[in-house]
Amino acid sequence: MKPYLADPKKTKELLARHEFLIKKGYGQNFLIDPSVPEGIAAAAGLGPEDTVLEIGPGIGTLTQYLAAAAGRVIAVEIDRKLEPVLADSLQGFSNVTVVWGDILKQDIPRLLAEHGVTPPVKVVANLPYYITSPILMGLLKQADLFSSLTVMVQAEVGERMAAAPGSKAYGYLSVSVQYYAEPQVVLSVPPHAFLPQPKVSSAVVRLEALNGPAAPCRDADFLFAVSKAAFLQRRKTLANALAGYAPLGVSREQAEAALAELGLDARIRGERLSLREFAALSDILRDKTRLNDK
Ligand code: SAM
Numbered sequence: 001m002k003p004y005l006a007d008p009k010k011t012k013e014l015l016a017r018h019e020f021l022i023k024k025g026y027g028q029n030f031l032i033d034p035s036v037p038e039g040i041a042a043a044a045g046l047g048p049e050d051t052v053l054e055i056g057p058g059i060g061t062l063t064q065y066l067a068a069a070a071g072r073v074i075a076v077e078i079d080r081k082l083e084p085v086l087a088d089s090l091q092g093f094s095n096v097t098v099v100w101g102d103i104l105k106q107d108i109p110r111l112l113a114e115h116g117v118t119p120p121v122k123v124v125a126n127l128p129y130y131i132t133s134p135i136l137m138g139l140l141k142q143a144d145l146f147s148s149l150t151v152m153v154q155a156e157v158g159e160r161m162a163a164a165p166g167s168k169a170y171g172y173l174s175v176s177v178q179y180y181a182e183p184q185v186v187l188s189v190p191p192h193a194f195l196p197q198p199k200v201s202s203a204v205v206r207l208e209a210l211n212g213p214a215a216p217c218r219d220a221d222f223l224f225a226v227s228k229a230a231f232l233q234r235r236k237t238l239a240n241a242l243a244g245y246a247p248l249g250v251s252r253e254q255a256e257a258a259l260a261e262l263g264l265d266a267r268i269r270g271e272r273l274s275l276r277e278f279a280a281l282s283d284i285l286r287d288k289t290r291l292n293d294k
Helices: 008-017 035-044 061-069 080-089 108-114 129-140 155-162 172-180 220-232 238-243 252-261 275-293
Strands: 051-055 072-077 096-100 121-126 146-154 181-189 202-209
Touching: 008 080, 035 061, 035 121, 035 146, 035 181, 035 202, 051 061, 061 072, 061 080, 061 096, 061 121, 072 108, 080 096, 129 146, 129 155, 129 172, 146 155, 146 181, 155 172, 155 181, 155 202, 172 181, 172 220, 172 275, 220 238, 220 275, 238 252, 252 275
Parallel strands: 051 072, 051 121, 072 096, 121 146
Antiparallel strands: 146 202, 181 202
């Protein structure tokens, strides 16, 4: 079956046929420009050997393209009111299974096993923007389940994910995402590609899953806390920002000593540190704060 739904007229007809009311609260913005789902499917590099985990199929627009390109699609959707709509739009796309529920509450290994799918799978999604970070971080923490993630996000969020040290967009999200995967912005998408139009521009990001963390460290959660501290007060020197973030339990003297051990300037700001430097700093600080506990 050929995809047909990425079209304003067909989308409106489908919504009207089922008297479906779009819910902003669920981040429902449906694609109406065929070049976008085509671009997403191409960026994901789908073939008949692939199983796709789609998040938020909505009315099934992107799902049709994924079903046409991949061997199988498992699509997780929270809004049960979409049941008759998806039954209609996915008629003839026999390789799609819709799972009803909240993606944030899914036990993904179990979900895949229940549907007879052996990881790794490819994640492809036009994400609900209100929960982009929790969804992505939840998935990336189980990166061995996925070979790649190709996702539509708010343009600014995509830029932050892929940002390099020293740039304005570099921050907590860059460090945490790049710890698990290699992100690349592959497509810019204007608001008029959606119905209804979002207020922001969008971007498709392809995240290539790594075989292991990009910069191994002993405690990933501590590393994320260190980078959170660094970017919460990014105008401060890193030593002051670390000391000013109580959950870390690091003094300014300890922070300065750790920076000296790494050969970094005592007045450096967090935005200058590479992921590797953050990981090394985190290991040193972890040891110093452990000594405090004793
Ligand atoms: N895939 C469709 C498209 O591209 O036209 C719709 C994408 S729309 C931006 C996001 C979809 O995610 C909506 O269908 C929404 O109901 C769904 N959604 C929102 N929160 C969710 C959650 N926690 N778990 C699963 N799906 C969710």
